[in-house]
Amino acid sequence: MFSLAGKTAVITGGGSGIGEAISKAFAKQGAEVHIIELDSDRANTLVSEIESSDGKAFGHQCDVSNQEQTTKVMKSISDVSKIDILINNAGIAHVGNIEATSEADMDRLYNVNIKGVYNCILACIESMKSQGGTILNMASIASTVGISERFAYSMTKGAVLTMTYSIAKDYLDYGIRCNSISPARVHTPFVDNFIKKNYPGNEKEVFEKLSKTQPIGRMGKPEEVANLALYLCSDEASFITGTDFPIDGGYIKLNG
Numbered sequence: 001m002f003s004l005a006g007k008t009a010v011i012t013g014g015g016s017g018i019g020e021a022i023s024k025a026f027a028k029q030g031a032e033v034h035i036i037e038l039d040s041d042r043a044n045t046l047v048s049e050i051e052s053s054d055g056k057a058f059g060h061q062c063d064v065s066n067q068e069q070t071t072k073v074m075k076s077i078s079d080v081s082k083i084d085i086l087i088n089n090a091g092i093a094h095v096g097n098i099e100a101t102s103e104a105d106m107d108r109l110y111n112v113n114i115k116g117v118y119n120c121i122l123a124c125i126e127s128m129k130s131q132g133g134t135i136l137n138m139a140s141i142a143s144t145v146g147i148s149e150r151f152a153y154s155m156t157k158g159a160v161l162t163m164t165y166s167i168a169k170d171y172l173d174y175g176i177r178c179n180s181i182s183p184a185r186v187h188t189p190f191v192d193n194f195i196k197k198n199y200p201g202n203e204k205e206v207f208e209k210l211s212k213t214q215p216i217g218r219m220g221k222p223e224e225v226a227n228l229a230l231y232l233c234s235d236e237a238s239f240i241t242g243t244d245f246p247i248d249g250g251y252i253k254l255n256g
């Protein structure tokens with residue numbers, strides 16, 4: 001079960017955190033993994049790590065918010081291998097309510113978290129139409145409940161959720177499944193960095209507080225999200241499309 005042998009998977013932001021765990025899990029299950037990364041050093045390190053465990057991986061330096069770069073990279077992959085799986089995982093955060101969100105913050109979050117997803121799907125959809133495929137978007141609990149002090153981030157993740165539904169409907173007849181995952185807090189460099197940047201000197205207390213916002217009492221692990229991603233992108237999930245999957249330690253249903 002859950003074999004990805006013979007499949008090609010493209011994972012954006014695949015060099016760190018959740019994306020890194022997905023890249024490793026997919027390579028372990030036999031997929032040829034293409035890591036799309038802003039940070040090429042990170043991508044290259046991970047490619048070496050995967051290769052040293054007999055996996056197949058390639059790194060591509062690319063900013064997903066740049067349509068020209070994204071189209072070029074996706075074409076270079078699809079010219080050689082049929083893209084079976086696209087995981088739109090690259091994302092950035094901004095802490096603050098609307099008054100603490102500048103126009104530049106809005107544009108920055110929009111460009112990566114929304115336009116980046118649009119750019120990647122647009123660049124792959126034509127080739128997927130002829131042979132089917134699976135698209136998985138990294139949404140967030142913020143997509144449905146909003147998170148306090150995360151105005152711009154919640155806005156972008158709401159859009160990721162509705163892009164998921166829209167793509168699932170429009171491409172159902174082409175054999176393309178599109179789903180999303182909505183994690184609560186997962187312990188990754190993304191979380192460590194925003195704690196360090198926004199709460200200097202208070203890192204330990206804030207980490208504890210953020211852990212307890214999940215009723216289960218801790219943050220998620222990247223590997224837990226990767227396992228769900230693996231299921232959703234495998235043939236075992238062939239009846240699932242147009243659905244969002246919270247993985248949240250009880251956050252949405254059990255809080256309050």
Ligand SMILES: NC(=O)c1ccc[n+]([C@@H]2O[C@H](COP(=O)([O-])OP(=O)(O)OC[C@H]3O[C@@H](n4cnc5c(N)ncnc54)[C@H](O)[C@@H]3O)[C@@H](O)[C@H]2O)c1
Nearest residue numbers: 013016017018038063064089090091140183185186188190
């Ligand atoms: N960690 C969490 O608590 C959490 C919770 C819910 C959703 N998410 C979502 O999961 C995804 C991954 O989060 P993470 O915590 O693993 O983050 P991370 O910061 O550890 O990793 C994100 C990766 O994306 C890359 N990236 C950023 N901008 C890019 C761009 N423009 N083009 C290409 N690559 C780019 C970064 O270089 C980095 O390697 C994000 O979309 C995030 O919003 C995270």
